Amino acid sequence: MKNITRFLLLSLVAAPFALRAGNIAVTGDTVYTMAGAPLKHGVVLIHDGKIEAVGSADTVKIPAGYRVLSAAVVTPGLIDAHATVGLSGLLNQAQDQDQSEKSASVQPELRAIDAYNAKDPLVAWVRSYGVTTVNTGHAPTALMSGQTMIVKTFGRTADEDVINPAAMTTVTLGRNGLTVAEGPPGQGGPSASKSPGNRSKAVAMLRAELIKAQEYARKRDGKDETKRPGRDLKYETLLRALDGTQPLLITANRQQDIISALRLAKEFNLKIVLDGCADAPAVLDQIKASGFPVIVHPTMQRSYEDMENLSVETAGKLHAAGVPIALQSSFEGYVPKTRVVLLEAAVAAANGLGFDAALASVTSDAAKLLGIADRTGSLAAGKDADVALYDGDPFEYTNHCIGTIVGGQVFADGPH
Amino acid sequence: MRYRKLLGCAALVGLAAGLSAQEKPQVFTGAQIIPIAGEPIAHGVFVVQGGKIVAVGAADKVVIPAGAELHDATGKVLMPGLVDSHSHIGSGSGGDGSGPIQPDARVLDSLDARDASIQKARAGGITTVNVMPGSGHLISGQTLYLKLREARIVDDLLIKLPDGTNAGGLKMANGTNSMKGANGFPGTRAKSAALVREEYIKAQEYRDKIKRANGDAEKMPPRDLGLEEIVEILDGKRIVQNHTHRHDDILTVLRLSKEFGFKVVLHHVSEGWKVADEIAAAHVACSVIMIDSPGGKLETRDADWRTPAILEKAGVLVGFHTDDPICDSRLFIRSAALAVRAGMTRKGALEAVTIANAKILGLEARTGTLEAGKDADFILLSGDPLSVYTHVEQTWVEGKKVFDRSRPEDHLYAVGGAGAGDSRRAQLCCFTSAWDLIAAANGADQ
Incomplete structure (x- = not known):
């Protein structure tokens, strides 16, 4: 009984609460601004949800009336470059799983923002490890599953928390994008009746859809108004992929799928972001030559099927080759229901990526990749006050995130 | 003593070479030993023979047997498997x-x-x-x-x-x-x-x-x-x-x-x-x-x-x-x-x-x-067992090394990569062996 009481008491004290945005000074023994060298005894001043000033304690004086929060290590709020959090809920029951729509294989018109549950406990969970921004959306379980959104982890509503409602359109090449598992006839093999049943068909369908989108654009822009087609949400979305304003996020893990993605990009002059890329070391030169960035599979992703060749060193190898990377929590169908990008970056840091690049892959580099570097991903005056506080090296298993600040709002729900 | 007796018998039946290699005491020095039974030992000595732990303790307490194969584990952490x-x-x-x-x-x-x-x-x-x-x-x-x-x-x-x-x-x-x-x-x-x-x-x-x-x-x-x-x-x-x-x-x-x-x-x-x-x-x-x-x-x-x-x-x-x-x-x-x-x-x-x-x-x-008389099941770590930056460098079961991170074929299984999804050492078969895949992967890397 004593233990329960203590635990419940602890839980009460630690119950998530958010303090009102105000004037805050965050001081850190080490402050990784990700906009220059780390600061020893650094100070981050926050006013009205924005960063007011950043510098060493000698140069930045804390004005009177500021609430002071101190930590051993301070970093920008972490960015999870690809997740399904908010769509794939904690309970894994039908009522909280909106990450996978199986009625058709090509549905780019589906929007994450129309499903995102800002109050799902897993949003608060990732926030408790310092994650302040998530690029979230449909799971890589269909050829074209929908549009991701970039959202802050305030936990209010989708509309209040969103910073880009239509960031990328997701495409899945390889096994997970097919309607059936690969295998011998009768076990999900060539007997598949719904397309795409194999890799060739998947790419054929993508090419056909992109060509139809181009034709749709020609007709829509035709001189004769009466001959213009009605609005088509699917093709409108694909046109944003074709004009580069909303890139395709192509999940491809097998080397032939990575190459197919690059071939497709070349044919349609697409700007794409590669995702997963378990086989990246086998096609490093091709990825590098393409210039496209990679949102690398979670470091601790399970290695099976299309991902059987994944390595904890993939992120390090891509980074060493000069490929822009970010890390992600990706999608899990079972447990853990979400991964925590901090913990994924930790294992990458220890396996070839190194501390600095690992931290960048979940802060500044992720922000650049997602096109939000003007707002977040580094600690600099004028940027959103997204900050994470740790009691030591954030990547060490035994250290804790002791506070997360999202847009100037302090979330303190106990050390995590 | 037991070791010498065994050696003698083995020589008699003409198996000396094979058995002596097996029976040679293995001694690890310089590591921080975390025996779990008792406090950690800085720069400890760990002796293994015949698949069993013979001795574990501080450098001044453990005698290194003659003819032992020495392993310098300075800077490493040695703990039970x-x-x-x-x-x-x-x-x-x-x-x-x-x-x-x-x-x-x-x-x-x-x-x-x-x-x-x-x-x-x-x-x-x-x-x-x-x-x-x-x-x-x-x-x-x-x-x-x-x-x-x-x-x-x-x-x-x-x-x-x-x-x-x-x-x-x-x-x-x-x-x-x-x-x-x-x-x-x-x-x-x-x-x-x-x-x-x-x-x-x-x-x-x-x-x-x-x-x-x-x-x-x-x-x-x-x-x-x-x-x-x-x-x-x-x-x-x-x-x-x-x-x-x-x-x-x-x-x-x-x-x-x-x-x-x-x-x-x-x-x-x-x-x-x-x-x-x-x-x-x-x-x-x-x-x-x-x-x-x-x-x-x-x-x-x-x-x-x-x-x-x-x-x-x-x-x-x-x-x-x-x-x-x-x-x-x-x-x-x-x-x-x-x-x-x-x-x-x-x-x-x-x-x-x-x-x-x-x-x-x-x-x-x-x-x-890690106690004398128990099976020689132990691991060598590059640092503190609870640190993310630490790697398992070697794994030993009953006195035999079954994993060594410095061997490319073992490193593959430790970190993943092409071939790590395959079973170990496909042998005597028409298929490409895991070894070939490893060789190819390493050739491509280095």
Whole structure:
């Protein structure tokens, strides 16, 4: 009984609460601004949800009336470059799983923002490890599953928390994008009746859809108004992929799928972001030559099927080759229901990526990749006050995130 | 002395070269030794011979035997090989979908000793493992406790008990995994418990019949492989390894264990923190899983990294497990570190991946600590066992090195990459061997 009481008491004290945005000074023994060298005894001043000033304690004086929060290590709020959090809920029951729509294989018109549950406990969970921004959306379980959104982890509503409602359109090449598992006839093999049943068909369908989108654009822009087609949400979305304003996020893990993605990009002059890329070391030169960035599979992703060749060193190898990377929590169908990008970056840091690049892959580099570097991903005056506080090296298993600040709002729900 | 005698005999039969290589004492110097039994030893000396630990201690206390093969382990950490009390490596299976109670099904009859998952477990520093079937049944079948020696076939991995049988337990489960509601499977928790009680009562009656027959073949009941296994549980020869998440399911296991007097270990125990005192009062051990986030199913909604700390404070024997492939065997020791993050003592956490798990499997006399006379199961680490930056550099089972991170073929299994999904050393076959893939991968890298 004593233990329960203590635990419940602890839980009460630690119950998530958010303090009102105000004037805050965050001081850190080490402050990784990700906009220059780390600061020893650094100070981050926050006013009205924005960063007011950043510098060493000698140069930045804390004005009177500021609430002071101190930590051993301070970093920008972490960015999870690809997740399904908010769509794939904690309970894994039908009522909280909106990450996978199986009625058709090509549905780019589906929007994450129309499903995102800002109050799902897993949003608060990732926030408790310092994650302040998530690029979230449909799971890589269909050829074209929908549009991701970039959202802050305030936990209010989708509309209040969103910073880009239509960031990328997701495409899945390889096994997970097919309607059936690969295998011998009768076990999900060539007997598949719904397309795409194999890799060739998947790419054929993508090419056909992109060509139809181009034709749709020609007709829509035709001189004769009466001959213009009605609005088509699917093709409108694909046109944003074709004009580069909303890139395709192509999940491809097998080397032939990575190459197919690059071939497709070349044919349609697409700007794409590669995702997963378990086989990246086998096609490093091709990825590098393409210039496209990679949102690398979670470091601790399970290695099976299309991902059987994944390595904890993939992120390090891509980074060493000069490929822009970010890390992600990706999608899990079972447990853990979400991964925590901090913990994924930790294992990458220890396996070839190194501390600095690992931290960048979940802060500044992720922000650049997602096109939000003007707002977040580094600690600099004028940027959103997204900050994470740790009691030591954030990547060490035994250290804790002791506070997360999202847009100037302090979330303190106990050390995590 | 024993070594010299053996050498002499071997020379007589003309096997000197082979045996002397095997029997040469192996001595490790310079490492920080964490014996688990006792305080860490800076710059310790560790002596191994004939598959057993000969000596462990401070440099000025341990004599280095003549003719020993010396290993300079300066800067390394040397600790017992890890014991994983719940895993599914080796592609084993147990009961099928035909019914909820299948104690006759054995992992033994399904295990692939060459599966890549076994080599990955060695890369994670695991030297002893409980490979389980299930958990989709009330009784999924017989588990196997294995030593991860170099292996061609499952027999190479077995641990023989004094009576000649294979070490192993019985896998049971309650809660939603076995509540399939069709094909004889229970649809509710009460029915689950009722079915288990019926089975145990049947086994009691079976045992009584055998006793009454008193050796008279005419009076013996027909052999029942399932009931034979349950009788071993009733007799305390084997331990029930019970999957259970919710606090009420945990209490049901304790109730059944008390009613029939069987030894049990609680596995997963997501809600163990809610009934820590009850678990402690029942003197039942827990094997906890550490998952990166709660949820994924209703029963694990309240899973919490603080569970091991709370159980430890309540006085419960706590071990960890991977449930591989749920958690990666290569990151097993991370469980201990995350538990420390959430309040467990460092001592308790390190015990939980070694001696506590050895006790959970009833193998504490053989493994789990570095003590003279125990099996020479140990690992060499590049640094502190609880640091993310530390790698397992070598894994030794019974005095033989089974993993060495500096060997390219082993490094592959440690970090992943092309070929790591394949079984170890495809041999004597038409297919491209894993070795060729490794060579190709390394050629491409370097």
